[in-house]
Amino acid sequence: xxxxxxxxxxxxxxxxxxxxxxxxxxxxxxxxxxxxxxxxxxxxxxxxxxxxxxxxxxxxxxxxxxxxxxxxxxxxxxxxxxxxxxxxxxxxxxxxxxxxxxxxxxxxxxxxxxxxxxxxxxxxxxxxxxxxxxxxxxxxx
Amino acid sequence: xxxxxxxxxxxxxxxxxxxxxxxxxxxxxxxxxxxxxxxxxxxxxxxxxxxxxxxxxxxxxxxxxxxxxxxxxxxxxxxxxxxxxxxxxxxxxxxxxxxxxxxxxxxxxxxxxxxxx
Numbered sequence: 001x002x003x004x005x006x007x008x009x010x011x012x013x014x015x016x017x018x019x020x021x022x023x024x025x026x027x028x029x030x031x032x033x034x035x036x037x038x039x040x041x042x043x044x045x046x047x048x049x050x051x052x053x054x055x056x057x058x059x060x061x062x063x064x065x066x067x068x069x070x071x072x073x074x075x076x077x078x079x080x081x082x083x084x085x086x087x088x089x090x091x092x093x094x095x096x097x098x099x100x101x102x103x104x105x106x107x108x109x110x111x112x113x114x115x116x117x118x119x120x121x122x123x124x125x126x127x128x129x130x131x132x133x134x135x136x137x138x139x140x141x
Numbered sequence: 142x143x144x145x146x147x148x149x150x151x152x153x154x155x156x157x158x159x160x161x162x163x164x165x166x167x168x169x170x171x172x173x174x175x176x177x178x179x180x181x182x183x184x185x186x187x188x189x190x191x192x193x194x195x196x197x198x199x200x201x202x203x204x205x206x207x208x209x210x211x212x213x214x215x216x217x218x219x220x221x222x223x224x225x226x227x228x229x230x231x232x233x234x235x236x237x238x239x240x241x242x243x244x245x246x247x248x249x250x251x252x253x254x255x256x257x258x
Binding site for chain 2: 050108
């Protein structure tokens with residue numbers, strides 16, 4: 001029998017991308033049981049990938065000894081994910097818009113834009129080392 | 142010994158080099174470095190490069206960075222870059238980042254090649 005209970009978990013992982021991608025794959029797998037659309041699953045996958053890479057590269061400065069915390073609530077109505085690194089944080093309002101002027105020719109700086117575009121709600125904590133992302137299930141609306 | 146799967150396949154047609162990305166998902170730094178190492182030697186001169194995304198169903202913003210580096214190299218060498226066969230969900234990423242305004246994107250290889258005649 002397939003369990004469709006809501007899921008809440010808090011996972012502390014080393015800041016190693018291969019290990020964190022396994023956590024993200026597990027979250028996606030759990031989410032699939034709630035019958036989110038393929039577009040929603042794509043969006044959640046992309047947002048998690050960008051957030052995890054930002055946490056490792058910019059937050060933890062690629063130090064594998066620093067942890068990443070992934071906390072999530074999954075339900076048929078919404079996916080709520082918080083990703084926290086052990087870095088000093090940043091001011092998301094201070095980021096350049098990668099779509100404007102010469103920024104469009106820069107090879108990086110698009111991760112936060114994609115997270116904001118693909119998730120329904122995106123909030124950073126005051127320190128700027130933790131992002132909370134929510135995606136609502138359009139099928140359950 | 143573990144078999145190393147090629148990241149791209151390459152063929153030469155008319156006046157273009159056509160690179161087909163082999164992976165369905167392109168994420169890792171390692172995969173992106175491998176792609177860059179494979180593509181950059183192909184565009185040392187004034188090459189018309191077509192990149193075929195028909196196998197790709199997921200990519201991250203790091204791949205967009207690679208494409209921008211490839212585009213710069215192609216332009217420096219007086220070549221032209223065309224992208225094609227990008228799945229709708231992937232194309233949305235280009236639209237959101239407005240990279241659809243700086244890359245020439247076509248529905249398939251044939252249409253991309255026609256613009257190089």
